[in-house]
Amino acid sequence: MRLHRSSSGRFAFAAVLLVLPFVIDALLGHGWVRIADFALLYIMLALGLNIVVGYAGLLDLGYIAFFAVGAYTYALLGSPQFGLHWPMWVVLPLGALIACGFGVLLGAPTLKLRGDYLAIVTLGFGEIIRIFLNNLNTPVNITNGPQGISAIDPLQIGSFSFGSSYEWLGFRVDDVHLHYYLFLAFTLLVIFVSRRLEDSRIGRAWVAIREDEVAASAMGINTRNIKLLAFAMGATFGGISGGLFAGFQGFVSPESFSLMESVMVLCMVVLGGMGNVGGVVLGGILLVVLPELFRNAAGPVQQALIGRVVLDPESLRMLMFGMALILVMLWRPAGLWPSTQRRREFAAEDSVLQQEQETVYDARK
Amino acid sequence: MNHLLEVENLKVSYGGIQALKGINLSIAAGELVTLIGSNGAGKTTTLKVLAGLLHPASGKLQYRDRSLLHVPAHRRVVNGIALVPEGRGIFARLTVEENLLMGAYIRGDKAGIADDLERQYVLFPRLAERRTQLAGTLSGGEQQMVAMARALMSRPELLMLDEPSMGLAPLMVEKIFETIRGISIQGVTILLVEQNARLALETAQRGYVLESGAISLSGTAGELLGSDAVQQAYLGA
Numbered sequence: 065m066r067l068h069r070s071s072s073g074r075f076a077f078a079a080v081l082l083v084l085p086f087v088i089d090a091l092l093g094h095g096w097v098r099i100a101d102f103a104l105l106y107i108m109l110a111l112g113l114n115i116v117v118g119y120a121g122l123l124d125l126g127y128i129a130f131f132a133v134g135a136y137t138y139a140l141l142g143s144p145q146f147g148l149h150w151p152m153w154v155v156l157p158l159g160a161l162i163a164c165g166f167g168v169l170l171g172a173p174t175l176k177l178r179g180d181y182l183a184i185v186t187l188g189f190g191e192i193i194r195i196f197l198n199n200l201n202t203p204v205n206i207t208n209g210p211q212g213i214s215a216i217d218p219l220q221i222g223s224f225s226f227g228s229s230y231e232w233l234g235f236r237v238d239d240v241h242l243h244y245y246l247f248l249a250f251t252l253l254v255i256f257v258s259r260r261l262e263d264s265r266i267g268r269a270w271v272a273i274r275e276d277e278v279a280a281s282a283m284g285i286n287t288r289n290i291k292l293l294a295f296a297m298g299a300t301f302g303g304i305s306g307g308l309f310a311g312f313q314g315f316v317s318p319e320s321f322s323l324m325e326s327v328m329v330l331c332m333v334v335l336g337g338m339g340n341v342g343g344v345v346l347g348g349i350l351l352v353v354l355p356e357l358f359r360n361a362a363g364p365v366q367q368a369l370i371g372r373v374v375l376d377p378e379s380l381r382m383l384m385f386g387m388a389l390i391l392v393m394l395w396r397p398a399g400l401w402p403s404t405q406r407r408r409e410f411a412a413e414d415s416v417l418q419q420e421q422e423t424v425y426d427a428r429k
Numbered sequence: 430m431n432h433l434l435e436v437e438n439l440k441v442s443y444g445g446i447q448a449l450k451g452i453n454l455s456i457a458a459g460e461l462v463t464l465i466g467s468n469g470a471g472k473t474t475t476l477k478v479l480a481g482l483l484h485p486a487s488g489k490l491q492y493r494d495r496s497l498l499h500v501p502a503h504r505r506v507v508n509g510i511a512l513v514p515e516g517r518g519i520f521a522r523l524t525v526e527e528n529l530l531m532g533a534y535i536r537g538d539k540a541g542i543a544d545d546l547e548r549q550y551v552l553f554p555r556l557a558e559r560r561t562q563l564a565g566t567l568s569g570g571e572q573q574m575v576a577m578a579r580a581l582m583s584r585p586e587l588l589m590l591d592e593p594s595m596g597l598a599p600l601m602v603e604k605i606f607e608t609i610r611g612i613s614i615q616g617v618t619i620l621l622v623e624q625n626a627r628l629a630l631e632t633a634q635r636g637y638v639l640e641s642g643a644i645s646l647s648g649t650a651g652e653l654l655g656s657d658a659v660q661q662a663y664l665g666a
Contacts (some may be wrong), residue, residue, distance in 0.1 A: 103564070167496070267533070268530075268531065268534065271531075272520065272534070273520055275520040275521070275523065276519075276520055277522075278482065278514065278518060278519060279514065279519070281481075281482065281502040281503050281585070282480060282482075282502070282506065282511070282512045282514060282518065282580075283503075283506065283531050283532060283534045283535070283579075284503045284504075284505055284506030284507055284534050284535035284583060285534055286501070286503045288501070336478065357442035375524075389553055405522070405523075408563060409522045409563075425579050
């Protein structure tokens with residue numbers, strides 16, 4: 065995000081982020097602070113997927129699998145399931161590492177695939193992971209199958225637990241607030257890494273691969289490694305987010321990792337602005353907050369207008385959500401807050417097409 | 430003669446079809462050599478093998494007396510072999526300058542890159558005017574210039590050009606070939622693949638004629654221009 069260049073601007077922005085959970089709590093209630101926590105988890109996920117889809121141009125429809133791997137790593141190593149209670153600072157990095165491994169596992173066989181074909185394979189991969197989690201309860205019970213794993217250890221550093229409430233100087237700080245700060249710290253780290261990657265040699269190599277893979281290798285870019293790196297980096301972010309999710313929820317089950325979730329994260333990236341960190345963050349916030357708004361507003365609004373609830377708020381919510389997506393894609397095809405490059409691309413799309421036609425025409429003459 | 434590049438008995442198959450049936454060619458440092466032939470003769474296939482984009486079924490590939498066979502495409506660029514691919518392969522959605530900088534991907538010397546960038550703008554003044562324009566919005570000839578300048582940004586020893594005249598207006602073709610001569614004079618070794626046999630032979634010092642996957646003729650450009658076979662098949666005399 066290039067918004068807050070001046071140091072005073074940065075300072076004000078940081079202050080807003082710091083007091084935000086308390087403002088939300090005071091204005092909207094506890095539940096909304098929890099939603100803010102989820103928004104941060106989704107932002108991390110979306111930023112991870114942004115590396116794969118936005119930077120490297122590899123369409124991944126099974127991205128939620130890495131979130132699942134991170135979550136289950138945390139759940140299995142920090143719950144009564146195996147009686148293991150490893151500390152967070154071991155389990156979180158381990159989850160990220162294992163997710164990274166799965167990223168390479170997905171990336172390696174799909175190196176030669178692009179576009180639709182890659183999308184199909186990644187979609188299958190996401191489902192495979194979910195189905196495995198669903199069925200790994202026999203013959204040896206590892207994941208506890210569809211029941212999922214509960215009583216997962218809270219996120220904890222030493223004796224300080226993010227899952228408890230504390231009173232400091234007569235000021236009550238609840239678990240949702242604490243998680244907010246923890247997730248915020250991780251989100252800022254992910255944003256920092258994303259921005260650095262974008263401006264690096266690796267970032268330029270991803271752009272080249274996204275634009276033209278053959279030309280990229282003619283530039284001396286090791287396309288195989290650079291593509292694997294994109295999968296690995298994206299998966300790592302997903303794994304971190306997953307671990308935090310497991311510790312936050314205290315419960316994981318395979319149904320949290322359905323295809324719909326992958327699609328949701330992809331929507332955040334595309335709707336917000338593929339390739340632009342700020343846009344992806346915006347997409348993540350909107351797609352977590354808007355459905356919740358619909359959920360809360362749909363019932364009362366109907367009640368007020370026609371005296372009773374005709375449409376189930378839950379299904380209405382998806383309808384509104386779908387319509388919002390279509391409208392955004394019609395009016396802002398490059399996303400709400402696109403990267404300068406993508407904005408240019410969309411602006412130039414027509415002229416490029418025209419140029420290509422002329423070239424073909426020239427060649428025929 | 431000490432050769433920069435030596436190809437011996439190179440064979441390539443696509444599925445069951447033999448695209449190259451064992452070709453031999455060699456290029457000395459500083460030479461401008463052309464490979465001519467009709468559509469489907471195997472010219473682009475040859476360049477793809479040299480660039481590492483395609484693996485040969487058999488044959489020898491020596492560059493500076495070392496085998497290239499197991500060197501992957503991206504390492505060949507580091508070794509000084511640059512390809513201007515058929516159809517140019519520019520990054521259409523990046524600006525001209527971003528395209529050129531991408532050409533210097535393997536290099537780390539910032540000052541040297543900046544110098545070379547300016548050098549390209551001297552060589553191709555048209556590109557200097559359009560440095561912030563998206564490469565995809567340029568004319569065909571300008572795109573060819575981008576592709577060539579981008580390849581030069583890697584400071585190649587051997588520059589391979591695949592049909593630089595394709596789809597260009599005659600005036601632009603003249604200009605591109607003039608530039609090719611200029612690059613050659615600066616000491617870069619060039620392998621030029623062309624369908625426009627006359628222009629290619631007038632530009633190059635030596636030439637090979639590729640005919641359905643085999644070299645049918647070779648010699649100095651003058652010899653080939655004068656030969657009956659070439660005259661009949663490619664020069665329309």
